[in-house]
Amino acid sequence: MTAMPGSVIQTTIKTKVSPGLESLTVVGSPRALFRPLGLLRLLQLVSTCLAFLLVAYKGAWMGAMANWCLFSWCFCFSMTLLVLILELGGFQSRFPLSWLDFPITCASYGVLFCLSSSIIYPITCVRFMAHGSVRKSAVSATIFSCIACVAYVTEVAWTHTRPGEMTGYMATVSGQLKVLESFVACVIFVFISNPHLYTHEPALEWCLAVYAICFVLTMVIILLNLGNCNNIVPIPLPTFLCGIAFLSVLMYTTAVVLWPLYQFSEASPGQAQRTMDATCQYTRPHAVCAWDRHLVVAILTGINLLTYIADFIHSG
Template identity: 35%
Template sequence: MVHVDLHAVTQPVGIMRIMAVILTGMCFILVATVGHVSSPYWAWCMFTWCFCFFFTLGIVVLEFTTVSTRVPFAWDDFTAAFAMLAGLLCLSASIIYPTFFACKVCHRAIGASVVSWVCFGVYVGEVVIMRLRPSGQTSGFLSTLPGIMKMLEIFFACLIFMSLETGQYSSSPGLQWCIAVYSLCFIFALLIILLTLGQLTIYFPFSFDMLAIVYNVLAAVMYTTAMVIWPLYSFRNNKRPGDCGSLCPWDKLVVVTFMTIFNTIVYTLDTVYSIRLVFCVNRE
């Protein structure tokens, strides 16, 4: 039976979530009224605000109706992880949208950018509150350092996919290998998160921790090759055009290069930490 819990919307975390719902909705409406722009960066920003709006609203509704107490996974772990992810998404939108789509006389675009930064601060505040309160000291996978790094890996991969231009890599085997690396690592990182969140790892006939270590090592090696191959094949005999303005395809190659470097670092740290966790900490 469903009961109503007023405490879910009157406690500080609940108030933060209601503010986030309002602010992300404002961002979406302001940008929608400006008009559609045919750009993956514009689509990313709109997706970010829409995604955060509906998921945060869903969390508020589930806690208000106490349905959250019946979900088959660690709810506190999920909400803490979502707040971190939503903060990252809003941070990226807060940087991307004003950089490419705002101007001095674009009042609604400026307003959306400011509201997005405020929304980022709200999600950061939610994470801080959940970490400081005694009941917010979660121990689930997504709230741990390996879980956070997995979310970062997926986040950087999404930025890579958003910056890829159709036809940039169709005639280059080297760039095709990089696309395969980005895609495979994204899929397997997402699978690890879903399996762990759904507590399905106990059904594996072998150690899931060892499987994760093997995956991390392979992913780190694959990303290292992509970190070398992508700029080598992308910028060889390809200087920046003189008329390269906003949203220039050449600049997107630079974005993919840096996101590849960042993800290589994250995968390397994830590998080192998981090895240390399994072979050193767990054996003490």
């Protein structure tokens, strides 16, 4: 088409923007920061940053559990900051991962990380602190962690309730279960970070292998969807997802039997009662003794088995 001399041709690109969270799809403008989702993510950013700074500045952390909380707040802050930078700069099209899946995945992990920190930090650290400025900072950090958790929950819930909006795999029930499965496995790894908890029995080493193999398989599925690489799977994707879920159910079933059997049965080297574990009598207040770690891992193993069963039923 040829334009007449002296005329001006204008091209207008219209982007459908629905009310609510998706209004932030108006990218490349600072105004997007003051829309509903932008304000929500600012709250996430500020809350996680303050929680981390209050604990780090006052030195209000002790032991591996507090290190986990610091990592959680730092991880959530970094992911939210990355999402904000990409959206404000309009770089979604250049981002190598699926933008339908990446923000909801970050928010889902944010819920779990902040929720765990909001529970673990006061139980393992705050309650053992003497009254003073350090304890006040620790309590404030816990409050900000709870605020961040609520903000992430709001984003996830709001994403699921958008009518008529296209969503990726990670926003589905199966995708959310994958996030939960991988997160629970990460927490299990934190509690069995000491090799002495499992190296004395081959059955317990098998349990560790179960946690690691299932975690890797779950992360492969998540990364395949984030990277839009589902076409490299040689079989139909639903069959692949169902098969992985079924294999994970079988493996976790063995772990949910073997871990308690070898950790709490008097017929094995385990301790049936907490009082039988000497480490629980002489451990430092903020530390988690071996018997408590065994119990937490047993509970988390059961939780992940139920999650994989739900995933298998939904995938099938």
